[in-house]
Amino acid sequence: MADQGLLSRALNALIVFLMVVMVIMVFGNVVLRFGFHSGLPQSEELSRFAFIWLTFIAAVVGVREGTHLGMETVVKRLPIAGRKVCRGISDALMLVCCFLFGIGGYNQMMANAGRYSQASGFPLMLVFSIGLVASLLMFALIAFDLVRLVTGKLPDERLVQVGSGE
Numbered sequence: 001m002a003d004q005g006l007l008s009r010a011l012n013a014l015i016v017f018l019m020v021v022m023v024i025m026v027f028g029n030v031v032l033r034f035g036f037h038s039g040l041p042q043s044e045e046l047s048r049f050a051f052i053w054l055t056f057i058a059a060v061v062g063v064r065e066g067t068h069l070g071m072e073t074v075v076k077r078l079p080i081a082g083r084k085v086c087r088g089i090s091d092a093l094m095l096v097c098c099f100l101f102g103i104g105g106y107n108q109m110m111a112n113a114g115r116y117s118q119a120s121g122f123p124l125m126l127v128f129s130i131g132l133v134a135s136l137l138m139f140a141l142i143a144f145d146l147v148r149l150v151t152g153k154l155p156d157e158r159l160v161q162v163g164s165g166e
Contacts, residue, residue, distance in 0.1 A: 042120040056134040083159040091146040098139040105131025
């Protein structure tokens with residue numbers, strides 16, 4: 001896998017871009033509604049699609065940074081070997097979940113192939129493709145960490161996957 005720092009920067013840039021697009025569309029629509037008694041129905045729909053993508057991309061960043069919610073009470077009390085076993089089992093289970101999530105994302109994407117949103121005419125296949133994209137990215141990140149764990153290159157502070165989110 002390529003440089004994870006580059007991936008993190010690209011994902012963060014995409015999140016910022018999606019936030020800016022959402023703010024512009026929603027604020028512009030508010031100004032049009034209250035100032036000119038009109039509006040753009042496309043902006044409501046496209047900002048909702050941007051929010052969907054933003055949410056999934058942020059989940060990928062959460063996996064990358066280890067900031068998802070978790071229960072560390074027991075794992076923190078284990079010796080290093082126990083933490084490694086728990087991390088390995090956790091990563092293996094998450095890979096299975098990402099695989100299943102990817103299958104569902106692919107099926108949802110294909111079910112919406114050839115369909116377009118009502119207000120903007122945006123291809124729904126692109127909206128629903130984020131499930132597949134997010135699952136593939138999360139799968140790659142988790143698999144990379146699992147390989148590092150097995151080869152002994154994963155730092156001990158990464159054995160507990162719960163971060164502060166700050």
